[in-house]
Amino acid sequence: MGGRDATMVLLDENGIRCDGRKIDEPRRIMIKAGGLKNADGSAYIEFGNNKILVGVFGPRDVHPKHMSNTDTGILRVRYHMEPFSVDERKRPAPSRREIEISKVIKEALEPAVMLEKFPRTAVDVFIEVLQADGGTRCAALTAASVALADAGIPMRDMVAAIAAGKVADTIILDVNNEEDQAGQADMPVGYMPSLEKITLLQLDGVLTPEEYKKCVDVGVQGCKVVYELQKKALTDKYFGKGGD
Numbered sequence: 688m689g690g691r692d693a694t695m696v697l698l699d700e701n702g703i704r705c706d707g708r709k710i711d712e713p714r715r716i717m718i719k720a721g722g723l724k725n726a727d728g729s730a731y732i733e734f735g736n737n738k739i740l741v742g743v744f745g746p747r748d749v750h751p752k753h754m755s756n757t758d759t760g761i762l763r764v765r766y767h768m769e770p771f772s773v774d775e776r777k778r779p780a781p782s783r784r785e786i787e788i789s790k791v792i793k794e795a796l797e798p799a800v801m802l803e804k805f806p807r808t809a810v811d812v813f814i815e816v817l818q819a820d821g822g823t824r825c826a827a828l829t830a831a832s833v834a835l836a837d838a839g840i841p842m843r844d845m846v847a848a849i850a851a852g853k854v855a856d857t858i859i860l861d862v863n864n865e866e867d868q869a870g871q872a873d874m875p876v877g878y879m880p881s882l883e884k885i886t887l888l889q890l891d892g893v894l895t896p897e898e899y900k901k902c903v904d905v906g907v908q909g910c911k912v913v914y915e916l917q918k919k920a921l922t923d924k925y926f927g928k929g930g931d
């Protein structure tokens with residue numbers, strides 16, 4: 688953030704970004720529901736060069752028992768990045784960043800999941816980032832929603848996520864790693880399209896009030912595109928091709 692690489696052209700004179708996209712164009716997104724035999728629900732997502740696998744387990748007994756809640760179920764999320772998922776090997780020990788992202792994904796999913804139907808139990812969401820290229824929290828949140836639905840967990844809606852941002856004084860959709868590193872702002876947005884509710888909103892960088900509003904709008908519109916692909920992944924598995 689903040690122009691670390693001043694020589695990189697993030698937006699050329701024709702309005703084309705460093706990876707060839709237009710300002711409002713998301714990266715290629717592929718979502719597959721299911722795939723993990725031993726999980727209750729699972730999903731795999733490719734979001735540009737991000738590759739992420741999610742396994743969901745539960746509702747199941749909570750150990751240790753004192754962590755359970757007699758009134759409601761609990762959601763536990765672990766976001767984990769493989770050491771080989773980034774250019775410079777990541778140390779295997781859980782980083783502060785992984786702990787933070789686990790927390791924000793959990794809090795972004797909680798409004799969607801009907802945990803009150805499963806008192807004393809836990810639903811565990813394991814996120815494995817196999818390859819990272821900027822925007823892993825959004826891609827992971829998107830895949831986690833599909834994996835929860837695949838597990839048959841009752842939900843109010845799915846959370847779709849994508850980042851908006853700012854490069855070369857221009858608001859863009861779907862921030863890649865270079866744009867995150869050298870751009871002016873990165874705003875991950877998680878949104879439940881049917882309920883019209885935002886469940887994740889973070890901002891790294893500086894925006895004017897007008898830019899802030901535009902970023903939220905662009906992010907929400909992007910989430911609606913992602914949502915269609917989430918639904919397609921589930922219909923492909925349960926009603927069409929891709930079942931397993």
Ligand code: UDP
Pocket residue numbers: 773774775777784819820821822823824825864867
């Ligand atoms: N990254 C990295 N090494 C790390 C952590 C992150 O190279 O130890 C890269 C990775 O490509 C990631 C990007 O930095 O996607 C941006 O990370 P950020 O913390 O902004 O989260 P994200 O955008 O992935 O949600």
